Amino acid sequence: MRNSEKTKTQEVFQKGKDKIHALAYEILLLANQGLLRTDFQQKISEKLLRFFGCDAVEIWLKDHNKYYPSETSRPTKGRRPIRFQVYPPRGVREVEKMGPLPPQPIVTVPYKAVSTLSLDVERNVLAYLHLKSRRAGFFPEGQMESYQDLAQILGIALAHRHGQVDLRERVKELTCLYEIARLTGRVDLSVEEILQRIADLLPSAWLYPQIASARIQIDERSHSTTGFREGRQLLSTPIWVRNENRGRIEVTYWEEKPELDEGPFLKEERDLLDAVAKEVSLLLERRQDATEKAKLEEQLRHADRLVTIGQLASGVAHELNEPLGAILGFAQLAKKCPGLPAQAEQDLDKVLHASLYAREVVKKLLIFARQMPPRKTLVDLNRVVEEGLFLFASRCAKEGIHLKRSLASDLPRVYADPAQLNQVLVNLVVNALQAMPQGGQLTISTSSRKQGVSLIVEDTGIGMEQEVQEKIFTPFFTTKGVGQGTGLGLPVVHGIVTSHGGSIHVESHLGRGTKFEIVLPLGEHGYRKEGSKLDTP
Known part of the structure; x- marks a missing residue:
């Protein structure tokens, strides 16, 4: 019985040998499709399983410095489909440090016969193939040597698939x-x-x-x-x-x-x-x-416009000063005339008021145009803030605005014109109060910088759109109604700060408020080039 089984097995393998060329052709076609590794392993295993007639094919495929084991096996009973199982990969070094022998099959039970083929190209191992059978003696001694040509074709197919x-x-x-x-x-x-x-x-x-x-x-x-x-x-x-x-x-x-x-x-x-x-x-x-370049170009254009407006404003201011002085002088003289009717006296008061307002506008124009050089001395910025806010305390309480101070201790003094710094603070505070018609919080803070000091005026008001922010330092630009603003408050602030060698930054969000931060340098940096005279106490 045993001899007849061996003879039958030999006949099966002899017939299989005649089909090697057909199988090789199919494998090469499969490799040419460039299938992914797992798909290729499954398809080639199924072909080998049918070709050899064994019960399972285990392939250790070498790829990306790892060996990827898989097993394709026939069901033990019934007509269930062929089972394909993938196992965790193992590092090439881990496998090859065991020596030149192929790795042991992962699954050995219930197989009683195992034959192993090494698939390589030019001595470079690409895979190991374990053919397994549940019948002892299924692979006769020396029989598998006749399949070395097939092993070489399989190696070439693996290399070709990898390249594809x-x-x-x-x-x-x-x-x-x-x-x-x-x-x-x-x-x-x-x-x-x-x-x-x-x-x-x-x-x-x-x-x-x-x-x-x-x-x-x-x-x-x-x-x-x-x-x-x-x-x-x-x-x-x-x-x-x-x-x-x-x-x-x-x-x-x-x-x-x-x-x-x-x-x-x-x-x-x-x-x-x-x-x-x-x-x-x-x-x-x-x-x-590109954005920064466009922004710088716009800043240059804006600066050029400010210079032009400043030159024009300076000329207009000087031309208006003389007739305004005459109007004020003659109005005051006219008020001293005896027997002046009451209506005429009221009219003269209006003339005086309008003239004084016009003179204030001229003064702001001269400050903006830097025609009124600052008289600088060592100034305690905290003191300027305290004195300036004294006038606004009652107004803030009346309008439901919480006034918060956060003044840094040991703040270094700066060379500046105290009157002009007060003008900066007043203008910014007035703007902040007008931005909070329903009340809110006004925060005034100072801090020390590496090369200067900063003054921050922050409100929780209505905020500004980006389009408005780009125009706030342009003279005569205002969002207020007619007669409610000259549009010179922030341009004057800008003129004073730049004349002191400082910088001003604005951050505003609609519905959340606005923050102005002014940074003034320490010492005499940036002043002498303005041509102003420095005074020390």
Whole structure:
């Protein structure tokens, strides 16, 4: 009985030998399809299982510095389908440190016969093949040696498949980078539109595009692939813009996939994601540079307009001073005339009031035009604030405005004109009070800087739109009604601060309030070039 079984087995293998060429052709065609590793393992295992007629085929496929074991087995009973099982990968070093012998099969029970083939190309092992049978003696001694040609063809097929997959993935990655480079170069698209298109483009470059999603997060904005789904397997990289971490790019699989170089991701996919992050970084830098350039150009144009207006205002102010002086003088003389009718006296009072108002406007114009040089001395900014706020305490209480002071102790003194600094504080406080018709909080604070001191006037009023903020230092610009403002308050503040070598910054949000911050330098920095005389106490 046993001899007849051996004879029958030998006949089966002899017939199989005649089919080697047909099998080799099928395997090469399969390799040419560039299937992913798991799919290729399953299909080639099923072909080998049918060819050899054994009960199970275990393949250890070498890929990305790991061995990926899998087993394809026939059912023990009934007509259940062929079972394909994937096992955790093992490092190449871990397997090969055991010596030149192939790794032991993972599953040995209930198999009674095992035959092993080494699949290699030019002495480079690509896989190990374990053929397993539940019948003892299923693989006669010396029989498998006749299949070395098949083993070589299998090795060539594995190498070919690997090359096909690598080529396809590199083409996908290069295509992705090319499309992203085209997108980032388009000036007709906004940054948000470009980032959204990049997010939609990224999944197509990954090994499993059908289950991949991408997301780009910049600051507080997020751009995700349409139908984005979270997954536990995630590949991400930060986006750095001028040494500042602005966000990150993420690619995720929403289905579990076997381990490769970095989780289920390829090393080349990591390189691709880093390259995309650099492209996004360069895009943000270019757009930021363009915005800053446009802003600087507008500031230059604005400064040029202010200079022109200042020159015009200075000339007009000087021309008006003389007739205003005459009007005031003659009006005061006329009031001293005996027997002046009451109506005439009231009219003269109106003339005097209007003339004084006009003279105040002229004074502000001269300050704005820097025709009234500041008389500077060492000034305690906290003292200027305390004296200036004394006049507003009762008004704030009456209008339901909480006045909060936060003055730094040991604040260094600055060289400045105390009267002009008081004018700055008064103008800013008046603006803040007018911005809070329903009450609120007015905060005045001082602090010490590395090379100066700062004064902050902050309110919780109605705030300003960006368009208004861009015009607030333009003379005669006002949002108030006719007769309620000259439009010179903030231009005067700007003129005084710049004449002291300082700077002024504005931050405002509609419905939340406005903050003015003035920074004045310490010592004599920036004063002598204005030509003003410094006084010391």
